[in-house]
Amino acid sequence: MKSTNSRSEKRSVAARTHRGGRAVSCGRGRRSGAEGCNTLSKSGVLLQTASYNPRPLKLNLKEPFIPDKDSRKTPEWQKTARYDRKLFGRHGSASGVDPASLWPSHEELDKIIAEEKEWHPPLEVMLKNIEAREKQETEKRLAKEKLIAANMAKMPQMIADWRREKREAKIKLNEEKARRAKLLAEARVRFGHAIDPRSAKFKEMVAEIDKEEKKKKKLMKRRLKEEQEAATVTPSATSS
Amino acid sequence: MSFPKKPGGKALDALQNLPRITLANLRPEPGATTEEKKRGRGQHGGNRSGRGHKGERQRGNRPRLGFEGGQTPFYLAIPKYGYNEGHSRRPQYQPLSLKRLQYLIDLGRVDPTQPIDLTQLVNARGVTIQPLKRDYGVQLVDEGADIFAAKINIEVQRASEGAIAAIEKNGGVITTSFYDPISLGIVIKPVPFFMRGQPIPKRMLPGEDMVPYYTDAENRGYLADPEKIQQARLALAQKYGYILPDISKDELYHMLSMRKDVRQIFFGLSPGWVVNMSEKKILKPTDEKLLKYYSS
Numbered sequence: 424m425k426s427t428n429s430r431s432e433k434r435s436v437a438a439r440t441h442r443g444g445r446a447v448s449c450g451r452g453r454r455s456g457a458e459g460c461n462t463l464s465k466s467g468v469l470l471q472t473a474s475y476n477p478r479p480l481k482l483n484l485k486e487p488f489i490p491d492k493d494s495r496k497t498p499e500w501q502k503t504a505r506y507d508r509k510l511f512g513r514h515g516s517a518s519g520v521d522p523a524s525l526w527p528s529h530e531e532l533d534k535i536i537a538e539e540k541e542w543h544p545p546l547e548v549m550l551k552n553i554e555a556r557e558k559q560e561t562e563k564r565l566a567k568e569k570l571i572a573a574n575m576a577k578m579p580q581m582i583a584d585w586r587r588e589k590r591e592a593k594i595k596l597n598e599e600k601a602r603r604a605k606l607l608a609e610a611r612v613r614f615g616h617a618i619d620p621r622s623a624k625f626k627e628m629v630a631e632i633d634k635e636e637k638k639k640k641k642l643m644k645r646r647l648k649e650e651q652e653a654a655t656v657t658p659s660a661t662s663s
Numbered sequence: 664m665s666f667p668k669k670p671g672g673k674a675l676d677a678l679q680n681l682p683r684i685t686l687a688n689l690r691p692e693p694g695a696t697t698e699e700k701k702r703g704r705g706q707h708g709g710n711r712s713g714r715g716h717k718g719e720r721q722r723g724n725r726p727r728l729g730f731e732g733g734q735t736p737f738y739l740a741i742p743k744y745g746y747n748e749g750h751s752r753r754p755q756y757q758p759l760s761l762k763r764l765q766y767l768i769d770l771g772r773v774d775p776t777q778p779i780d781l782t783q784l785v786n787a788r789g790v791t792i793q794p795l796k797r798d799y800g801v802q803l804v805d806e807g808a809d810i811f812a813a814k815i816n817i818e819v820q821r822a823s824e825g826a827i828a829a830i831e832k833n834g835g836v837i838t839t840s841f842y843d844p845i846s847l848g849i850v851i852k853p854v855p856f857f858m859r860g861q862p863i864p865k866r867m868l869p870g871e872d873m874v875p876y877y878t879d880a881e882n883r884g885y886l887a888d889p890e891k892i893q894q895a896r897l898a899l900a901q902k903y904g905y906i907l908p909d910i911s912k913d914e915l916y917h918m919l920s921m922r923k924d925v926r927q928i929f930f931g932l933s934p935g936w937v938v939n940m941s942e943k944k945i946l947k948p949t950d951e952k953l954l955k956y957y958s959s
Contacts, residue, residue, distance in 0.1 A: 472771045475788060480854065482941045512860030515942035525937050526862055526948050532956060543867055546886065549874050 487514040606632070754799040756821050757790050761829055762807025764789070768815070778816040778921050778930065781842070785851045794847045803837070805829060816919045821876075827883060828899050834908040836919045840885040841869040841877055846928050853929070857938040862948070865926040865934035865957060885925065926959075933957070 489510060490501040500506060508525055510518040527535060544552075603620070610618045610628055618625050669675070682688070702712045714721040729736045767773040772787035781801060784790050792798050800820030808829035815835045822839055830837045842850055846866045849856045869877055877884035880891035900907035910919050926934055935957030937946040948954060 472774045474772070474786065477854070480858075480940060484941060508860035509858070510860070512858040512939065513941060515939050515944070517941075522937070522946050525860055525946070526935075526950070526953055529952065532952060536956060546868055546874070549868070549871050550878070553871060553874060 482513060484514060484517065487517055489514070489518055752797065755797050756800055756802035757792055757798060758804045759784070759790050759801050759819070760804045760806040761811040761826055764803075764815075764817075765807060765811050765813060768813050775813050775815045776915065776918065778818065778918065780818050780930070781820075781847075781850050782853060782929070792847065792851050794844050794851070798847070799844070800842055800847060803827075803830075814913075814915070814919075816921060818923070822882065824881075824899070825903075828903040828905075831896055831899065831907065832903070832905045834910055834913065836910065837883050838885050838922060839877065839882050840923065841866075841873060842928075843867040843869075849928055854940065857940050860937065860939075862937050862957075863928060863932055863934050865959075866928050868925070885922070 490497045492502055507520045511520040610625055701708050703709055719725045729738050767787055767789045768775050773779055773783055790801050802821035803819045803826040805823050805825030808825050811829045812833055814833050818838045818840055822837055827837050876882055878886045880887040880895040896907055910916055935948050
């Protein structure tokens, strides 16, 4: 890691511009006002950089307060591991805290690793999830668009069909009306006066007319058949 | 034959002869201070002390903010709608204009010869980040792109295309990286963190919704492919119409190519180390399991 190379530099240069922390002043005693550092850039131009006065670190190294762990009177929160870490942070080795206790123990580390595995998946897994999700979305969208395109292609045919059906229905309606008018006229002629189409007499008349029509059709069919037979017989007679 | 001029001259004379500076000799610049208003004293400040005449105003019993005397107040009359849902939980990024960045560099508050990080910006009091208010970092805005002229290595959390173009035009390097809220709190206030005595944690990866942003070379994401970033730099130069300067021939190339590892929070410090301010020491773990965890 890049950090290991600059580690030694960092420690020796800890008093000067601290990469990770605040920019510590060059003149160590002055605490009032904004201080400036004069850094010499590689090109040789003198750059003056200002920095804010860092908050005074009240470390209290002369008389550190370290509570007595065994006494009953010390409050519970001063006996916790968290408080020990803070003591170490403030006073360092003078606090009498074992530095090895600052890091998590093996059990705690196992818990941390399990939690991380569950809640923070690695980058590859996340990328795969994202890809899968996007693929699904694009597929859905494409399917929808295909459906729409197919339906739109069918549209002219469907429009023509619909128009044709409408026309046919209209024609049928007109025919129906004409037929009814004709029947009414027929009835009028037969009975001499206007008769209600819903009455029984009218229906009987309609039935009679239908019968006559059927008979006529049958006769027509028979005649047509005979003519066809005659037509087929004579060509075969002439050909043979 | 000219006499050699004494260096310092009149200023040195003045310094040697004038009396020492004490509080009695100092006075603020005219217009620097304003007299404060004293309530309840004198002809103008006294009597009702600026509170008005009787009623709730003078007696300090006004109703809550937003109350409109019983009429349904504005903030309740406007109906809710879906596009505002979860607005308070959305990540926010403090904007930093290129104009302000140039101002900070010109005044010397930010050092352009070192990589510019969120820590440096906060130290310079250039931006104020509040991680507890769903701030996830700083975003670079391209206001002031026409006057921007500084070659810097900057790392922000979001950047607009114009800002990226302006920085790369001047021969700089820009990277967008992600800091999870705990890491952000550590980055903006490193010293209080070191006083806590905890080992430096590793930076977590962004969530699934932000991974596409940080793996995209167009945004110079820290998870993106370096070759794609180079191609994107060329493409952007063509788009905005400038010649991309070659940073490999630059004298500050080493500084410009400094970049943090994906899990690193500070330059020069890796996760797992304990920094002690009182003794100015860094403690590192030696246990293999810990090392494995912190380097994963």
